Amino acid sequence: MVTNDFERKIIEVAKPYFEFCRSGDWKHAERVVNWVKELGEGRKDLDVIITAAYLHDVGWYKVLPKGKIDLDEMLRHEIEANRNSSRYVQEVLDRLDYSESDVKKVLRLVGAADDHEASLEDEEIIVDADNLSKLCVEHLREKYQKESYKKLIKLWEDELADQIRTPRGRAIYPGLLADLKRTVLG
Numbered sequence: 042m043v044t045n046d047f048e049r050k051i052i053e054v055a056k057p058y059f060e061f062c063r064s065g066d067w068k069h070a071e072r073v074v075n076w077v078k079e080l081g082e083g084r085k086d087l088d089v090i091i092t093a094a095y096l097h098d099v100g101w102y103k104v105l106p107k108g109k110i111d112l113d114e115m116l117r118h119e120i121e122a123n124r125n126s127s128r129y130v131q132e133v134l135d136r137l138d139y140s141e142s143d144v145k146k147v148l149r150l151v152g153a154a155d156d157h158e159a160s161l162e163d164e165e166i167i168v169d170a171d172n173l174s175k176l177c178v179e180h181l182r183e184k185y186q187k188e189s190y191k192k193l194i195k196l197w198e199d200e201l202a203d204q205i206r207t208p209r210g211r212a213i214y215p216g217l218l219a220d221l222k223r224t225v226l227g
Contacts, residue, residue, distance in 0.1 A: 047088055048074075051095050054136050058129060062101040064109050065183025069174055070095050076170035080207050086163060089143055093150035093167050096133060100126030100155070112189040112196070123155040157204050169210035172201045176217035178224050190225050198222075 059067040073094040081087050100122040105114070130151055134144045146163075153164035154171045174180065175197060181190050198218060205214050 048091065048095075050137060051092055051133075055095050055099065055133050058099050058102045058133070061103045061107070062098060063105055063115075063184060064107055065180065066098045066101055068183050069180060070098060072174035072177070072180070073097060073167070073170045076173045077166055080169055080209055081163075081166045084163075084166075086146070089146050090150060090163055090166055092134075092139075092143075093147045093154065094170060096130050096147065097126075097151050097154040097167065097171060098122075099129040099133065099151075100124070102129050109184060109186045110189075111186045112192045115185075126151050126155055157200075159204075159206055165206040165210075169205050169207045172197075172205055173210060173213060173217060176201075176214070176221050178221060181221075181225065194218075194222055194225060 056067060059070070074091055077090050077094045078087070081090050084090070101118075102125060104118050104122050104125065127148055130148055131144065134147060139147070150164060150167045153159050153161075154167050157168060157172070159165040159168040175193075181193065185193060201214060201218070205211050
């Protein structure tokens with residue numbers, strides 16, 4: 042849910058890039074933003090983390106044709122998308138007149154999301170938000186071919202528990218995963 046002019050400006054500049062990203066990337070970014078707001082509530086730098094949340098998958102711009110993909114295809118192209126991230130993040134933030142220090146912070150946060158690794162508290166928030174946002178049936182249906190659902194759930198079951206660092210994220214993760222498994226796997 043967009044709550045202010047700051048977010049409206051980001052959306053106005055960033056969303057057109059996502060017309061040329063993977064199917065479901067924009068909806069995913071919106072879910073990541075919602076999780077960032079929950080996990081980072083009260084932080085003075087929340088706007089910068091929200092910016093990174095909106096932009097964290099912009100590196101997928103023109104990497105693959107629009108359409109649902111399978112897990113293996115996504116993994117084959119992930120390095121290319123991650124390499125593209127800084128260029129497109131920079132383009133968006135230049136158009137929004139972000140300060141050099143905020144640009145550096147957003148790039149660092151997007152890099153943490155791309156690498157699925159966090160060492161600082163703000164990085165933990167965006168990595169957790171990215172991971173938690175995947176644990177819903179909408180994410181699977183918007184982005185992936187049905188044949189990949191079981192592999193993705195297994196991957197998230199095996200890897201996400203070690204990546205999630207915030208206390209709130211660790212508390213929420215098991216329930217979200219269980220709900221997703223029940224919904225998709227029966």
